[in-house]
Amino acid sequence: MNTNNETRKAEAALHDKFLKVWGNPRGWRALTIVNHTTVGIRFMVTGGIFFLIGGLLAMLMRTQLALPEQNIIEPKLYDQLFTMHGTVMMFLFAVPVLEGLAMYLIPKMIGARDLVFPRLSAFGYWCYLFGSLILMSSLVLGIAPAAGWFMYTPLTNDVYSPGPNVDFWLLGITFIEISAVSAGIELTVSILRTRTSGMTLLHMPLFCWYILVMALMIVFGFPPLILGSILLELERAAGMPFFDVARGGDPILWQHLFWLFGHPEVYIIFLPAAGIVSTLLPVFSRQPIVGYRWIVLAIISTGFISFGLWVHHMFTIGIPQLAQAFFSMASMLVAIPTGIQLFAWLATLWTGRPVYHVPMLWLVGFLFIFMIGGLTGVMLALVPFNWQVHDTHFVVAHLHYVMVGGMLFPLLAGLYYWLPHFSGRMPSDKLARWGFWLTFIGFNTTFLVMHLTGLLGMPRRVYTYPAGLGWELPNSISSMGGFIMAMGIAMVLLDIVLHFRFGRPAGANPWQADTLEWATDTPPQPYNFISLPDCSTRHPMWDSPDLQTTIAEGHHRLSEIDHGRRETWGSDPVSGAIREIIHLPGNSWLPFFSALALSGLCISLLIRNNNLALIAVSVSLVLLLSWSWKNGAFLETDSDSAVKPGYPQLHSRTFNGPGLWGMIVTLLADGALFLSILFGWLYLRVVAPHWQEPATAPLAWQPLLISGGLLTISTFWNHSIVRRLRADRDNHLQGQLWGIAAIGLAHCCVLIWAWSSSSLVATQTAHDAVIAVILMYQLFHSGLAVIMTALQAMRVAYGYVGKAAPYETAVVKPWWLYTTAVFWLAFIAIILLPIAWRSA
């Protein structure tokens, strides 16, 4: 008995010490929290509120369409409603909620204390919140975007959509996408580099595989839309033509950029939801998932193949039939990996001993609905059928079967499954079942019938329809179904709200789950685990049911906290072997204020106030640079970096820390953006009907060559510095860094001079406009390289950078390499290629 009491006291004392370092502040300072549990919940709650708003917009539309020739909603408002419904559901609900769930769960599932860049996740949340508020304010002001969630040009140019409506979408969504990409980078690096000791890729929970692929898809998939939005906004605000046919642009380029993002987006939403299914099914089937390796293969394949389908949204725009056949075939082949997953799930159910708790109800509902969505997807992949039902309610029905079946049902299954983890309490079985059946019946009543409405020829996006075409009955049924579904969702909400007060205590691991997140307290502490366990099995909680206790008692490793650092393991991406200790940054105002400054920039661009925009840019720059100053290698003395004997060193003492991985993944996203620009350049040259090119090259090649030469010298010099640091030599480091920055600055000056002395007029032709964008892109990267290197030089003086802490130089090196590679690629594209073209 005494021993038990002593153990509890020691446990409580250790917990108090951990809370001092990891605890979340209250009051206004809650805005400084960077912990993944809090940030993940914030994402989910905010996304949930937007889901309700999006649902409300849908209800308004269904009310209008319930009977023919109604005038409840004016056509202009109806246009705003369907645009905002799609936008809210896709950008403000689906992606953020799934990212929030991933942020909340991933560190817990992989045995880490936090995500690897906690301030970045907090920054992402604030960007998402402020961007969403900016976008939603347009609805309140009655000037919401009204051109469809896909924003097709020329409908969205300043001729056909004057006023700020479209600008709200372009600026708000771009702002929100910063958040999505930062979450993508964060999740990728965290999964690869912070798994607990011994968790090889083979032992990683399937949910982590799904999130890893989703995160990488965000990294590659979102930049094309970010670029498209920037180009369209430049066309609207600055008159630079990219999509204007008369000046050498092409509106189809927008469609390519949009769907290069838009199609992977469907899988970005589907994959985490499928991850929930693969996590829950084994738990409720009481046996490991069948075909782990096959599912991993399917996840990776889905991620790739989904990028090759974007044109299947464009089958009616006049693309050659052979090209359509390529995309049609890819669209059908993506069913293979999806089928693999489906059969693995069925086999798990078949061979297990399933217990039908509430989450399982939603999973069964998912299997039924998603199967129908998948089958109509194969139908739509057939070009002739696609032509027939294009832009009818059949497509609306298919989309909702895929998105609601493929995302909302698994999400609600997951919500019910992890509710005890969030709150420590169980939901009400009765209310939950009512909620499921009403939602399931309501959903199918709405959308199963809508397939027929579409086959009867009713176009989508019309605010009303005449009587006598046979569309009255199916529309009335759909509207009734919509309201039944709304009742179901209301029931689910009621259950969730009530359970926080009336739910019975859940206890530890209430579903007898197998994964590590159930080894934390429920609800979890900000540090997740007091000690980090080794994990060389796929089912740690099944193999060691007392894991929660032994972790809390500090029986595992890294349970020292007297140094006051937030720490987690840094591990090998494949084998999970421990490499270093990652020191995580703590709570900070910087993410909040940086996002606030950027939203100020967004608003000033919306109201077209250039002076205000300039101030916002300056403030943002100061905040972000101050962030980078505080966030690097932070230790001033060697004693601060002491670790327990036998432990690996801190990551700031290495060349291969998480920052390097973060930089590389960021550059992958950046590279996707640059390739999208090059795609636009080549596409317009080949396809734009009125492409106009000057007889002589507008940019002289000689100064560009000099500029590129200077850049290359800077990069090689920077490279040699890192090599010398690796050899433990740092003599004249500061002077050398200043030298690199100076040559980099000279490169920027020559580039600016070459541009200013050229004959480019960015508002005249698409040719000049695209070159101007490429030059801006280059200058942005070169300028940042110079600033980062100058900062490094200053940090050498403080002892933050040097032999003892070489980490930051290794992080900056890839940026120089990338900037140089981009320069020479751009040189080939805008100087050499046109010369070759002309001579051919």
Added chain:
Amino acid sequence: MQLALGLTVWIVWFIVKYGALAFFCEQVPPPIEQGAFTWINTTLLIGSVAVTGLLLFWANNCWRAARSGNNGADSEINAFIAGLGAGVNLLGAVVTLSQGLMSLLLPPCL
């Protein structure tokens, strides 16, 4: 590398194929009445078969590597990666060939 290489090669080939089709149809379109048997389609088909061959070769190598391991912990994870690599390459080959065979059916620039 093996987890991404096969399908990366496929996607690069797909983009090249799509881009080349658009370019040549714009610059030097063969007559429609020539049907599917044009120099553009032949080139695309040969390219597809070559990429398929490369992916099958890699799939075979990965498969052999996966089968040749012993029972150590390291070799278990290596076999897992190699096995996945084989699957990814094989699937890439199937997708490449399926799309390539379309060149036998349709004229390129219609």
